[in-house]
Amino acid sequence: MLNLIIFGAPGSGKGTQSEKLIDNYGLYHISTGEVLRDHIARGTDLGKIADTYISEGLLIPDDLMISILDDLLDKNSHLTQNGVIFDGFPRTVPQADALTKLLEKRNMKIDAVVGLEVDENELVDRILKRGKETNRADDNLETIKKRLEVYHNQTTPLREYYLGQGIYHPVKGSGSVEDIFTDIKSRLDNLK
Numbered sequence: 388m389l390n391l392i393i394f395g396a397p398g399s400g401k402g403t404q405s406e407k408l409i410d411n412y413g414l415y416h417i418s419t420g421e422v423l424r425d426h427i428a429r430g431t432d433l434g435k436i437a438d439t440y441i442s443e444g445l446l447i448p449d450d451l452m453i454s455i456l457d458d459l460l461d462k463n464s465h466l467t468q469n470g471v472i473f474d475g476f477p478r479t480v481p482q483a484d485a486l487t488k489l490l491e492k493r494n495m496k497i498d499a500v501v502g503l504e505v506d507e508n509e510l511v512d513r514i515l516k517r518g519k520e521t522n523r524a525d526d527n528l529e530t531i532k533k534r535l536e537v538y539h540n541q542t543t544p545l546r547e548y549y550l551g552q553g554i555y556h557p558v559k560g561s562g563s564v565e566d567i568f569t570d571i572k573s574r575l576d577n578l579k
């Protein structure tokens with residue numbers, strides 16, 4: 388079993404590299420952003436709440452996000468035998484603490500955090516490009532700036548958090564998708 392967190396700023400390539408990791412290691416993908424966008428598209432109560440935060444570039448409150456994750460792990464326990472790739476979660480220290488506990492009670496743990504490190508100007512260009520291609524409502528310049536600010540204030544402390552646990556693997560997130568993946572794979576294949 389291999390449980391990973393794919394970590395990085397909005398636009399750092401988490402979704403793209405997740406797809407390759409899923410194919411290569413047979414992991415179950417949990418993207419909290421995708422789960423929330425699905426609720427918004429279906430017009431559920433949760434979707435209505437999530438939309439008010441997402442459209443402003445803000446994070447959904449920790450308690451709500453943690454209970455969504457707990458529920459996802461319960462409902463999909465039959466799909467997680469090979470391991471899980473967490474994409475977009477955790478985004479705050481309380482979420483990271485909660486994730487450790489949620490996994491512990493299922494006899495699971497995070498084996499590695501893959502941190503995609505990309506220069507800020509490149510991030511903005513990439514997200515604007517994605518906005519044009521996918522019509523994602525939060526991929527506009529104003530919301531992107533807010534999302535990057537939120538990332539710096541609330542999410543970057545997790546880098547130190549996981550470095551302290553000795554499981555953070557920084558990877559240069561610019562260059563070709565294949566080269567980045569080769570770098571990630573060599574680190575994962577060298578885990579004890």
Ligand code: AMP
Binds near residue numbers: 446474
């Ligand atoms: P993403 O697709 O991961 O970029 O997420 C899109 C948006 O969903 C974020 O900007 C947040 O508003 C919300 N979101 C996704 N995951 C989380 C999370 N773990 N905690 C709080 N908000 C989240």
